[in-house]
Amino acid sequence: MPLMLPTVIRNFFGGYATRLYPFKDVREPFVRARGHIEFDENKCILCGNCARRCPAAAIEINKEKNELVFNAAHCIICEVCAEACNKDAIRVEPKWRAPFYSKPVEVHHPKGKEKAS
C-alpha cells in the first residue's frame, strides 16, 4: 500500500482520466484515421480495380446494370480500394460509421463514364 500511495494521491487530485460521455463529446478521430469509406459517383468509371483488390470482398461491380454495391458491414477499412482507385473516387474519412441494427448495403450508380464521354 505505501508504494501505491503516490499514485493514489495523484489520481485523487488529478481529475478524470476518461471523458464524461455523454455529457462531453468523444475525442475527434486523428486526421489520418481510417473511419469509413465514401464513394464519389461523379468520378467512378466502374473499372473494378477496387473490387478486385478488396480483401474482404465488400465491393461488387455490375457493369450491365451500371451498379457498384458496397457492403459496409464486410468492409475492414484497410484503404486498399482508395489506393487502387485511379480516379480518386474513393475517399477514406476519419469518422467512424455509426452502429447499425441491420447490415447496410449501399448501391451506387456511377456517372464518371458518362461525364468523360
Place this chain on the structure above:
Amino acid sequence: MAPRTVAPFGPQHPVLPEPIQLKITYEDEKVVDVVPAIGYGHRGIEKACELNEYPKNIYLCERICGICSCIHGISYCEVVERLWPIDVPPRAKYLRTIWSEMSRTHSHLLWLGLLADAFGFESMFMQFWRIREKVLDLLEMTTGQRVTQSISVVGGVRRDIDDEQKKKCIEVLREVRKESEALINVLANDYTVKARTVGKGVLTKEQAIALGCAGPHLRASGVKEDCRMQGLQAYGDLGFEPIVEKDGDCYARTLVRCRELLQAIDLQLEAFSKMPEGEIAVRPKGNPPANEAVYRAEQPRGEVFYYAKGNGTRNLERLRVRTPTYANIPSLLVMLPGCELPDVPVIVLSIDPCISCTER
C-alpha cells in the same frame, strides 16, 4: 488420502479472455494433474491463405491475433518478400521496427494489467490500461487504426511518420515510460504482489528448453534467446540485448515483461533518432516465384515462425504459422501440478496465453 476431484478451468473463465480448457485434478486444494484442451476457436486461417491472392493475405494474417496483429502482418510480408527476394528500403525497416515495438509496448501493458486483475489488484489493472490507451492513440495517429493496423505491404510499409507525428510520438512515449516506471515500482516491490508470484509456477532452465518454450516465458527461466538477436529489420543497428531473469517463477516472468516494456520504449526512441530518410516501399515484380522461405520474428509472447511456399501464381501453395502460445502451453503441465488452486489463474496467465494465435 483426500478424494480427487476433476474441475474444468475454462473455456469460459473470468481470468481467460479467450477459450482454452484445463481439466484440473486436485486433492484438497492442491493440483495434482492438468490436461489442456484446445480447439475452441479454430478458424482455418492457414487454409484460407492458400485460397486468397497473396497481397490479400496480409489482412487475413493480421486477424490471427488482435494484440500482436501488427507483427503478424509484418512477418507475413517479410516471409513473402524472401520468396523473390525483395530488399526493403531502410526507412521501411525502421518503421516496421517502430510499429513492432509499439505493439509490444501495448501488449505488455495489457498483460501487466491482466496479471494485476488475476490476483485481484483491480486499481492496478485500471492504471496499466490507462497508460496503454496512450500507446493505442499513437498507433491510431500513425497507422490509422488502433488494433488492426494494416500498415505493412509486400515490399515495405504503406504510411510514413512525418516530423510532427514523430515529435508527438517521442513526447508521449517519454510520458508512458515515466508513468510505467512508477507502476512497475509498485508491481515489483509490493508485498502482496510478491506473495502471489514469488516461487509460484517454477520452470527451470532445463525444463524450459526441453519443453520448447518461447519468448519472455523462456527468458524468465534464464535462457538468452530472442529472435530480435538476429538483427533483422532495424534491430541490428539499435544494439538490442535480450532481457533475462533466472528464477523461472511468476515473479521472474513479470519482471522480464516489465523490463521489456521499458526496453521497447527505449528501442522506439532510439529508432526515431536513427531513422534514415528515403523510400518507404518498393513494388514487387510479378508473382511470388516457386520457392520456399521461412521467417522468425519476436512477438510480445515469443517467437512466431512463418513458412511460405510459392508456385509462381498469385496464390501461395502453403502458408504455415507457428505461434508462441502453442509452444508455451506444455509448460503448464509442469508448472501447475503441486500448486495451490488459487494460484492457478496467476500461473496460467503468466505464460501470456493467446488462444486466437494458437488456434488460427
